[in-house]
Amino acid sequence: MVKIRLRRVGAKKKPSYRVVVADSRAPRDGAFISIIGHYNPLTDPETIVIDEEKARHWLEQGAQPTDTVARLLAKAGIIEKSEARKEKIEAGIAAKPKASRKKAKTGVTEKSETSKEEPEASITEEPEASEEQTETIKEKT
Numbered sequence: 001m002v003k004i005r006l007r008r009v010g011a012k013k014k015p016s017y018r019v020v021v022a023d024s025r026a027p028r029d030g031a032f033i034s035i036i037g038h039y040n041p042l043t044d045p046e047t048i049v050i051d052e053e054k055a056r057h058w059l060e061q062g063a064q065p066t067d068t069v070a071r072l073l074a075k076a077g078i079i080e081k082s083e084a085r086k087e088k089i090e091a092g093i094a095a096k097p098k099a100s101r102k103k104a105k106t107g108v109t110e111k112s113e114t115s116k117e118e119p120e121a122s123i124t125e126e127p128e129a130s131e132e133q134t135e136t137i138k139e140k141t
Helices: 052-060 067-076 081-090 101-106 131-140
Strands: 002-009 016-023 034-040 047-050
Touching: 002 052, 002 067, 034 052, 047 067
Parallel strands: none
Antiparallel strands: 002 016, 016 034, 034 047
16 A cells, blocks of 8 residues: 655754655655655744645545645645545544553553453362361371
8 A cells, every 4th residue: 555654854853754655564764656745843833845736646546644644735735634534534544542652561451342251260169178187187296
């Protein structure tokens, strides 16, 4: 699947992004097909420059924008805000809740509500010792 997403460029602690069309399997800063614009979140207001013709071409070809890029495209007036949401809903992509870092590091996972609970193990009682056995135990000690 082809995605329209951000590619990070810029110095450490000073991010700047290129808006690129890339294969969804490629790494964030890896191979891409085309650069269609750039975005700088550090300026006030944010700098958003996107080639409208290229963006529309790739959207017509079926490229799926990420949530952030859909927001940027809506700000630039290339797509409507509601249109960006509709595309995500039609594609069946729901917002994924992000797991906290502590849980991810420790490997703690929450049980889903649909999972079946395991039956409790039955507790078996040990038979009581007879009077003769208790007497022999007392004599030995």
